[in-house]
Amino acid sequence: MLKQSVRIFSRNLKSQSFSRGLQAPIPGKFGYKRPIAGLVLGAAIGGSLALSDWSIYNDQFSSTTPLQELQPPQYCQDEVEFSEAVEKLKAVLNNDTASFSVSKESLDSHSDTYFNSHHATPEQRPGIILYPHTTQDVSEILKICHEHAIPVVPFSGGTSLEGHFVPTRSKWTVVLDLSMNMNKILKLNDLDLDVEVQAGVPWEDLNDYLGEKGLLFGCDPGPGAQIGGCIANSCSGTNAYRYGTMKENVVNITAVLADGTVIKTKRRPRKSSAGYNLNGLLIGSEGTLAVVTEATIKCHVKPIKETVAVGSFPTVGDAAACTSRLIQEGIQLNAMELLDDNMMKVINRAGATYKTDWIEKPTLFFKIGGRNDNIISEVVGEVNRVAKMHGCHKFEFATNSDEKLELWEARKAALWSVINEGKAKDASMNVWTTDVAVPLSRFSEVIEATKEEMNTSGLGNAIVGHAGDGNFHALILYNNQQRSKATEIVDNMVKRAIAADGTCTGEHGVGIGKRTFLLEELGDGPVDLMRSLKLAMDPKRILNPDKVFKIDPNDHEE
């Protein structure tokens, strides 16, 4: 009874607000098409609702926003207006020529990279790159871009892999690069185990800084990535299995919304149930909801002792099954990385480590940590036992910390080593890096099937995996004639992962390259809800347009 009257009451409220909305410029706020069905239904119901009221009611108050209900976004495409806006943007940066750039080189490097899986067309270049100094600069810039409906692409280290920062709206786009002037570590709260940083800090610099204090940053994405991009892509890496992904490592965020509003998502508690999870909303939003300018990040205490163990297995499936089993048995490790036989061959040939005679078989690298040697040797014993069950007969241990570091760096450099080899054979060689994640019990079967398809494809390839999270990457080399073969492998890999109840991306994100897969993974409802959130926060759709999902019914790119 109570519920019923509440519902009627709120319905009345809505009807009041939409009739007020008629005088305000609410119709078409998001550029909705007025659905004919709404009009017909409105006419049939008649009563106190005017026809147009009903259609607004229908548009404005649906929970989700299907693409077909949108009008194309109306961006500034007027030369005079755009250049006037650009002058205003420069003035925000004191007309300082070091704080913006229009050189071909920087327009190119802010649009695409060699290792992107989804590339920009030659026309897809922004109008200008801005290097703001403060959150206030970013706010002023966004106010201007919002006023003139100018697309803004935030940019950090440029290491993302799915066309995340392609300026799809070409020369009418402004790129905001925080790396040059907003790259400071602001404050370490060592007793709280958190650190306040600006968004342009490279994660490796942060990690070096923390390392001197016996601490570490929990994520380790591509070399050169920065905190803003880490948050935007919800990155993780080899350490995520132990320390969590970016989603678990952010305490609070300072962000600038599309219209220039500055928000701080929280204070600095380790946990909080106060209100919506705005951190969760921004982490992984790929620059489409807000520009992150500062963040407070959790730090972890470095393991007092840690050793690296390496073991090889008959097949990738065996190696994968071993990692899943270790987790199912509750054996705590600091990292578990999987490298297939091809990857081991590349590492040997590249001479990237002190050793160049690694067994060229599917291999697991483990980080085993603890407070003392006894604890470590106990865990080593457990790992040995489980590994034997899966066909691994011998472990090698790094004998000193240099070796330990080298091993991990060889793993981090996997992509570069594969690229170098490919290019040495054929200068026109491209690389495609793709990533999926599946539930642990399906890891072995999905990775095995992918390996088999890659092995028979005739294309250069390697598999590396953050095995502790059921997450793996395929690196595929292809020349222009082989592009469709590579596409097929990636499609099948993603479909296989989704069919196993997994995800189209465990850590690289969606960008443009995986928009279709996101729909396949989740279906329309959740993606239409994301679109509603996007429109609520960025009604003019200026922030990193066309990423994660489509926002323009005229966007026919697959």
Ligand SMILES: Cc1cc2nc3c(=O)[nH]c(=O)nc-3n(C[C@H](O)[C@H](O)[C@H](O)COP(=O)(O)OP(=O)(O)OC[C@H]3O[C@@H](n4cnc5c(N)ncnc54)[C@H](O)[C@@H]3O)c2cc1C
């Ligand atoms: C060799 C290599 C290895 C990699 N290994 C891993 C790995 O192990 N784990 C992993 O997770 N990833 C990995 N990656 C992918 C990549 O490093 C991560 O996705 C990383 O988080 C991207 O950060 P970035 O600073 O380079 O962001 P960019 O590429 O500059 O931007 C990424 C996205 O974030 C948005 N963005 C950037 N800055 C901001 C901001 N301040 N506010 C709002 N949005 C912003 C951009 O618009 C874009 O959509 C690897 C990449 C390479 C090249």
Ligand SMILES: *[C@@H]1O[C@H](CO)[C@@H](O)[C@H](O)[C@H]1NC(C)=O
């Ligand atoms: C920037 O240059 C414009 C003219 O192009 C001028 O009007 C404005 O005052 C300058 N602003 C600053 C902060 O230097």
Ligand SMILES: *[C@@H]1O[C@H](CO)[C@@H](O)[C@H](O)[C@H]1NC(C)=O
């Ligand atoms: C986090 O909250 C603290 C306390 O309110 C504040 O000092 C800090 O600036 C905030 N950091 C960010 C990045 O919002």
Ligand SMILES: *[C@@H]1O[C@H](CO)[C@@H](O)[C@H](O)[C@H]1NC(C)=O
């Ligand atoms: C790869 O393919 C070859 C034959 O094409 C086969 O002999 C080999 O067993 C395959 N390896 C894997 C790991 O599937």
